[in-house]
Amino acid sequence: MKRIDELPRTLKPWSDGSGELMAPAVVRVGIVGAGPMGRLHARTVSRIAALDGTCALASVVDRHAGRAEEVAAEFDTQAFTDLDEAISEIDAIIVCGPTSTHHALTSWLLKKGLDVLVEKPLAATVAEAKQLASLASSCERILQVGHVEWYNHGWREAVRLAGVPETIEVERLNPESDRGLDMDVVQDLMLHDLDWVARYLDDTVVEVKARGRRVKHSGIDEAETELFFRSGCHVRLRVSRVFPDCRRTVRVSGSQGSVVADLLTRRVEGAPESSGSGPDPLQAQWRDFLVSIRDRKTPDADAVVGVAALELVERVRESIEGRGP
Known part of the structure; x- marks a missing residue:
């Protein structure tokens, strides 16, 4: 395996299959994991969709049907228990499952051609994180990690x-x-x-x-x-x-x-109210991901960043x- 600092940060452009480059007008987003973090991400994606229409919450996936249905109903989208069935209607996805599942799930999703945002940490171990970084590079897919701070x-x-x-x-x-x-x-x-x-x-x-x-x-x-x-x-x-x-x-x-x-x-501390508190960090993170998908650019917190943090x-x-x- 290449050293992590040798991995190219090149990304595969979108294509309609005919060779003509294109980006989705609206990025269809899927969420894997309907726990507390999955719900937060569903809310954030829905808010961005309502604000500017650059994305749409297409599905919520969880092996517990009731949990998936509850979050999907709250944000007016589809619920799935079968990830393979859900990915046919999405362009990008966030992995919100337990850390132990990040490596296997993200590997599978990258190989399916999806751009992936993974809740931090990128993986359970440095070795697994390096494998994901290498795979994202070889698949020419965006892999962003949720370093929201x-x-x-x-x-x-x-x-x-x-x-x-x-x-x-x-x-x-x-x-x-x-x-x-x-x-x-x-x-x-x-x-x-x-x-x-x-x-x-x-x-x-x-x-x-x-x-x-x-x-x-x-x-x-x-x-x-x-x-x-x-x-x-x-x-x-x-x-x-x-x-x-x-x-x-x-x-x-x-x-x-x-x-x-x-x-x-x-x-x-001591700053005037007029200085503001800046954008919501989770929303800013999602906007970075969506712009990266649209422009095929490296996000601020890509897989190389995720590996370095775990080291x-x-x-x-x-x-x-x-x-x-």
Whole structure:
């Protein structure tokens, strides 16, 4: 297999079969998985469809018929339990199933010629993610991963106003729930911020120091990580999925001062109301996907980005378990 940084980011243009290039006027979207995330994506696609007509929610697929029918009825679309039957009427699809299903499902969908958006993480392991990146490249299909925080206005404003970053501190704390329990908190929550700082700084991580603990589940429930970059920037990340309430803040100290942003409201502390909170991140993510489909361009969070994030997740886990350098 090619190294991930050697994979070409070329995309196959749409064709009507006669050799004439064309893009769908309305992208017909399917959703696999009718759980909480599937419902959120169904709502977002439906809103975009109502706003500008660039897409349409064509189907909701879930092996549990009742769950698929409930979400499909709410958003006035078709319900399926058979994915093979559903894909005949869609152009693109999002995979919202358990992480353990991402590799097999996404591989099958790419081979069927569909552009695919996968909820994060891209796959359960780095090896599986690399296989998906390679397959998307060989199939010349768009493969985007749902790193939705990349589109968070609060993050973007904080780093813009702080100037050249010297330290970054992030708290991403969630109360206990039954979602995401097929992975640990590093892969579920910290992945967002590992992805953000690595992409924004575009620098080499020279050292990772991390610790974590299990509180109520078999996987790590709380973790703290320090990342040291070659540029000298020092990053501290703290995550929990058993915290009493929900808290998501980022503090960036840089050449222009220190800035704090609330990632839930997507606002910088002290900023005037007129500064706004930016677009809804999930809607911005979908617009990126839809534009990528239309223009056959690489999305902001493509498979290469998904692999890199999982590689950082693995380095954090190694440090927690005492396996790191």
